[in-house]
Amino acid sequence: MSRVINIANQKGGVGKTTTSVNLSSALAFLGKRCLLIDLDPQGNTTAGVGIDRAEVTKSIYDVLLGSSSLKDIIHVLDWDGVKLSVAPANLSLAGAEVELISEFSREMRLKNAIAEIRSEFDFIFIDCPPSLGLLTINGLTAADGVLIPVQCEYFALEGLSQLLKTFDLVRKHLNPSLVIEGVLMTMYDARLNLSNQVADEVKNFFKDKVYKSSIPRNVKLSEAPGFGKPIFLYEKNSKGSTAYMDLAKEVMGREKVS
């Protein structure tokens, strides 16, 4: 039975894309069948795995507006036998939020598209843009759980109440079985007071929802996207690589429990 996990936080630059790319690839390395969906018009996930957005003719935009199925648009990446399926985004997605507003079942488009193919995957990840608009709502409606990356900085704390309000609304009106899959501390630097203060506050609030693995600030993680590679292919022995591999094992462990 596959698990659909939406990676969302409207605060910008907290590590949504970095987590989408590296967590899905880590699970692929661990033998899981994974699909990664790029729901952000910026297309950072698409670029982060080495797909040239300009060459993407059919994208997630065509799936949301109804002219394609997910199957039609999936790119299967093969890294020495380790496979990751990716549903890419290109610039056309920027128009989707306005265009979807007047469409029927506008919030359910992604959920319905995923239903057709979900049995082929163990995990399906959705990378969201930094907003709580219709694209993120589609992601939350389609998901079993939402994974919330929280940067260890002050502004990241501020935004959580807004995100939880939207989460509650989606549970109430669109997806009653949606749960918080987990909360991930990102860009954590144990030497900084600020990092520790934010981590403490998040743990007090979210309790055992917070993953034991946190992602340290590690320059290799920010270099890898420039080469279109997940961290495991770019710098296998880096702190970032170990942290995302630990996280993948923790996500797999929670899967059995739920």
Added chain:
Amino acid sequence: MSRVINIANQKGGVGKTTTSVNLSSALAFLGKRCLLIDLDPQGNTTAGVGIDRAEVTKSIYDVLLGSSSLKDIIHVLDWDGVKLSVAPANLSLAGAEVELISEFSREMRLKNAIAEIRSEFDFIFIDCPPSLGLLTINGLTAADGVLIPVQCEYFALEGLSQLLKTFDLVRKHLNPSLVIEGVLMTMYDARLNLSNQVADEVKNFFKDKVYKSSIPRNVKLSEAPGFGKPIFLYEKNSKGSTAYMDLAKEVMGREKVS
């Protein structure tokens, strides 16, 4: 004659709010009459100067939807005689993009509101959300120039072409006199190859539009918002404080020229 500067970049977490708060306060310290407008539903600029969003009864939302003028909503902050006017945001702004879609002259709402009060200020800054939706379009339409913060990381480069496309569209249809005010390198770390590579590429492309002052990565800048203070009040002798004061002097210098 006042100058209206919009601070925009749809890439998340690049330093839009940090620049809005610290550049406007630096100019206030240098004796300029400044207004800071928070156009982001996250309300990070509002929190970053110490205003409690929950206590904001009238906000920029009411100005955009037409029930208030800017004068009605401005909070005047007074730091030992140094004054900064702030037009705050609260959570109601999250609904503005959808509500504005069917309103008359939806892109011009902010521009018209600013017209009534611009003579009272030397500089008016607008902090935008991480998207290219109607709020950012309102900001670009209202502005004389757009200041683009660029984080020294790979994904930040990727997004610039999309931003420039939107800039061109706004110039063509809504605001023909809009120029690029300047490009600011943020979170610059001279020791990292990545930082230098990105800075070089940005300088090659934007040439003399790039400010000579760049903002180094400095933890004091990320601690200050937790106390609701600009960097000058939180840690006056920090690298972040010096960098934003230098930038303010450079922005003032360009003002005379244009």
